[in-house]
Amino acid sequence: MRSPIELKLDSFKLTDEQFYQLCQDNRDLKFERNVTGNLSIMSPTGGETGERNSEINFQLRFWNKQFKRHDLFCVCVFFCPPQSAYCTAVHMGGQ
Numbered sequence: 583m584r585s586p587i588e589l590k591l592d593s594f595k596l597t598d599e600q601f602y603q604l605c606q607d608n609r610d611l612k613f614e615r616n617v618t619g620n621l622s623i624m625s626p627t628g629g630e631t632g633e634r635n636s637e638i639n640f641q642l643r644f645w646n647k648q649f650k651r652h653d654l655f656c657v658c659v660f661f662c663p664p665q666s667a668y669c670t671a672v673h674m675g676g677q
Contacts, residue, residue, distance in 0.1 A: 586614070586622040595619045 596604065596619065605613055612624040627635065646652060 584625040586624045589621040589623070591619050591621060596621075 596615070601613070601615055605611075612626065614622045614624060616622065
Protein backbone atom coordinates (compact mmCIF):
# COMPACT_ATOMS: atom_id res chain seq x y z
CA MET A 583 0.00 0.00 0.00
CA ARG A 584 1.30 3.42 -0.92
CA SER A 585 1.50 6.33 1.49
CA PRO A 586 -1.18 8.98 1.14
CA ILE A 587 -0.47 12.11 -0.87
CA GLU A 588 -0.77 15.18 1.36
CA LEU A 589 -1.80 18.53 -0.08
CA LYS A 590 -0.85 21.54 2.04
CA LEU A 591 -3.54 24.20 1.90
CA ASP A 592 -1.77 27.02 3.73
CA SER A 593 -2.95 29.75 1.34
CA PHE A 594 -6.68 28.94 1.72
CA LYS A 595 -9.04 26.82 3.79
CA LEU A 596 -11.91 24.71 2.54
CA THR A 597 -15.22 25.04 4.34
CA ASP A 598 -17.01 21.84 5.32
CA GLU A 599 -19.39 22.41 2.40
CA GLN A 600 -16.53 22.89 -0.07
CA PHE A 601 -14.77 19.79 1.21
CA TYR A 602 -17.98 17.79 0.90
CA GLN A 603 -18.45 19.04 -2.68
CA LEU A 604 -14.83 18.16 -3.54
CA CYS A 605 -15.52 14.62 -2.33
CA GLN A 606 -18.76 14.44 -4.31
CA ASP A 607 -17.02 15.66 -7.46
CA ASN A 608 -14.23 13.06 -7.07
CA ARG A 609 -16.02 9.95 -5.86
CA ASP A 610 -13.25 7.67 -7.13
CA LEU A 611 -10.77 9.22 -4.65
CA LYS A 612 -10.61 8.91 -0.86
CA PHE A 613 -9.93 12.18 0.97
CA GLU A 614 -9.16 12.96 4.57
CA ARG A 615 -8.77 16.43 6.05
CA ASN A 616 -6.68 16.84 9.18
CA VAL A 617 -6.97 19.43 11.97
CA THR A 618 -4.67 21.86 10.14
CA GLY A 619 -6.91 21.72 7.05
CA ASN A 620 -4.45 19.82 4.86
CA LEU A 621 -5.89 17.15 2.58
CA SER A 622 -4.65 13.61 2.22
CA ILE A 623 -5.54 11.54 -0.82
CA MET A 624 -5.58 7.96 0.40
CA SER A 625 -4.70 4.96 -1.70
CA PRO A 626 -7.43 2.31 -2.03
CA THR A 627 -7.24 -0.73 0.19
CA GLY A 628 -6.46 -4.12 -1.26
CA GLY A 629 -8.45 -7.33 -0.89
CA GLU A 630 -6.71 -8.50 2.27
CA THR A 631 -7.27 -5.19 4.06
CA GLY A 632 -10.84 -5.00 2.79
CA GLU A 633 -11.58 -8.46 4.15
CA ARG A 634 -10.01 -7.60 7.51
CA ASN A 635 -11.98 -4.34 7.73
CA SER A 636 -15.18 -6.18 6.89
CA GLU A 637 -14.57 -8.68 9.69
CA ILE A 638 -13.83 -5.91 12.20
CA ASN A 639 -17.00 -4.07 11.20
CA PHE A 640 -19.04 -7.27 11.51
CA GLN A 641 -17.67 -8.00 15.00
CA LEU A 642 -18.29 -4.44 16.18
CA ARG A 643 -21.82 -4.40 14.78
CA PHE A 644 -22.59 -7.78 16.40
CA TRP A 645 -21.29 -6.51 19.76
CA ASN A 646 -23.21 -3.25 19.40
CA LYS A 647 -26.50 -5.02 18.64
CA GLN A 648 -26.15 -6.84 21.97
CA PHE A 649 -25.21 -3.81 24.09
CA LYS A 650 -26.64 -0.91 22.02
CA ARG A 651 -23.74 1.38 22.95
CA HIS A 652 -22.94 3.57 19.95
CA ASP A 653 -23.69 4.41 16.35
CA LEU A 654 -21.41 2.57 13.95
CA PHE A 655 -20.37 3.66 10.48
CA CYS A 656 -18.57 1.99 7.61
CA VAL A 657 -15.43 3.56 6.16
CA CYS A 658 -17.33 5.25 3.30
CA VAL A 659 -19.04 8.02 5.25
CA PHE A 660 -18.59 11.81 5.21
CA PHE A 661 -18.12 12.48 8.88
CA CYS A 662 -17.56 15.63 10.98
CA PRO A 663 -17.16 14.77 14.65
CA PRO A 664 -18.93 17.25 16.96
CA GLN A 665 -16.65 19.87 18.52
CA SER A 666 -13.91 18.99 16.06
CA ALA A 667 -11.75 20.89 13.61
CA TYR A 668 -11.65 18.18 10.97
CA CYS A 669 -13.87 16.18 8.71
CA THR A 670 -13.13 13.06 6.76
CA ALA A 671 -14.72 11.63 3.67
CA VAL A 672 -13.94 8.30 2.15
CA HIS A 673 -15.70 7.25 -1.03
CA MET A 674 -15.36 3.90 -2.73
CA GLY A 675 -17.54 3.92 -5.81
CA GLY A 676 -20.75 5.59 -6.78
CA GLN A 677 -22.87 6.03 -3.68
